Amino acid sequence: MPSVKDLRDRIRSMKNTQQITKAMKQVAAAKIRRAEAAQKQARPYADALSRMLNDLMAAVSSVDHPFMKPGRQGAPVGVILMTADKGLCGAFNGNLIRAAEQFQKTHPNAVFYSVGIKARNAIRRMGQPDHATWPLNVPTKLATAQDVASLVTQAFVDGKISEIVLISAKLVSMISQRPETRRLVPFSQSAASEAEHAKGGGAKGAVEFAPSPEFVLSRLLPKYLEFTLFSSMLETDASFFAAQLVAMNNATENAGKLIDEYTIQMNNARQAAITKELLEIVGGAEALSGS
Amino acid sequence: MASTIPFTLITPQSVAFSGQAELVIVTTTEGEEGILAKHAPFLAALKPGVLRANVIVEEKPQRLELATRGGFIQALPDGITVLADEALRFEDVDVAASRIELAESSDPLVAEFAAAKLRLTGH
Known part of the structure; x- marks a missing residue:
């Protein structure tokens, strides 16, 4: 049985831990609000972009753009794995990395790109130490997204990869985030028009294009890829803070439970010591009076 | 109107x-x-x-x-x-930085944007 002093020390250290986790929880709560605001600000752009793309798709019958055609036969699949930069967020990063590992099992020669430091470390462990990597949590996420997009686009056009797949976090709700694996290129028409069908579609028929629908499309498709990456980065970021909020909340609660438990143990031990001492005094007194 | x-x-x-x-x-x-x-x-x-x-x-x-x-x-x-x-x-344009971009950038898009920024500010 640990002594009263041991228990007191343990409670003190647990209280310190609890303070830290509580602070981290509050920080996560503040950051998620900001991340969500950034996501919300990006939404009008996303809506407008998919509407334009949809109108274009309706206007052109056959499109001669590399993104619309299957990639080079036999080339490996390119996979972009997005995770957070930091841990302390429960199974959040682990789940994303597991999704990537599963993907690697079915596509053994897949070429990986990573966004996020945890993703970088995981991909290095998975046997690609020299892959292209970017951090997730930077102020200029749009610039990063543009970098990633231009690199993978180049690889795709050069025939180094046959597909572009993205593994990123989807923020289902504040308490639920799950990995999502999506194929971005070759571009499938349904991906852009999903949202638009719900709204009843844009203008059909006589649309003027300057100079031609093909040209506008050749500008729009890369922009769409870029922006998909950008908004996925925002969502992964927001999901990370949500996961961290939950993890830190649990940690704070667990610390509280341990403190309660240790406090009871400490009180028991103290009471036991007092009882023992009393017994000794009483026993001693009786022994003296009995003689 | x-x-x-x-x-x-x-x-x-x-x-x-x-x-x-x-x-x-x-x-x-x-x-x-x-x-x-x-x-x-x-x-x-x-x-x-x-x-x-x-x-x-x-x-x-x-x-x-x-x-x-x-x-x-x-x-x-x-x-x-x-x-x-x-x-x-107008008020968000950094004129000095745009001048440098216009003069030194090898990327025509960057240079064009810098030129547009300067045009906007009347330089």
């Missing part, structure tokens, strides 16, 4: 302008294009340039001028939408 049409200017970071406009002038890849209300459905890619629009703010006509980088314009019967990678107002 000329008839107006809803006009929104959107960047990935924010909605830079949303309101009624009489006329929107943008620089497409084919040259400058002015769009009034009731324009035929129209979709074009933009070059870096100065976007000018006659807009109605609080029921008063105003001139809106912004330097925009990249993007697209779509005119539909129910409104004009401009998507830009960046849209800077």
Whole structure:
């Protein structure tokens, strides 16, 4: 049985831990609000972009753009794995990395790109130490997204990869985030028009294009890829803070439970010591009076 | 007063302008294009340039001028939408930095955007 002093020390250290986790929880709560605001600000752009793309798709019958055609036969699949930069967020990063590992099992020669430091470390462990990597949590996420997009686009056009797949976090709700694996290129028409069908579609028929629908499309498709990456980065970021909020909340609660438990143990031990001492005094007194 | 049409200017970071406009002038890849209300459905890619629009703010006509980088314009019967990678107002332009960009950048798009920024600020 640990002594009263041991228990007191343990409670003190647990209280310190609890303070830290509580602070981290509050920080996560503040950051998620900001991340969500950034996501919300990006939404009008996303809506407008998919509407334009949809109108274009309706206007052109056959499109001669590399993104619309299957990639080079036999080339490996390119996979972009997005995770957070930091841990302390429960199974959040682990789940994303597991999704990537599963993907690697079915596509053994897949070429990986990573966004996020945890993703970088995981991909290095998975046997690609020299892959292209970017951090997730930077102020200029749009610039990063543009970098990633231009690199993978180049690889795709050069025939180094046959597909572009993205593994990123989807923020289902504040308490639920799950990995999502999506194929971005070759571009499938349904991906852009999903949202638009719900709204009843844009203008059909006589649309003027300057100079031609093909040209506008050749500008729009890369922009769409870029922006998909950008908004996925925002969502992964927001999901990370949500996961961290939950993890830190649990940690704070667990610390509280341990403190309660240790406090009871400490009180028991103290009471036991007092009882023992009393017994000794009483026993001693009786022994003296009995003689 | 000329008839107006809803006009929104959107960047990935924010909605830079949303309101009624009489006329929107943008620089497409084919040259400058002015769009009034009731324009035929129209979709074009933009070059870096100065976007000018006659807009109605609080029921008063105003001139809106912004330097925009990249993007697209779509005119539909129910409104004009401009998507830009960046849209800077007069007061947001860093003139000294733009001068350096214009002089030193090897990327024509960066240089064009710098030129547009300087044009906007009257340099």
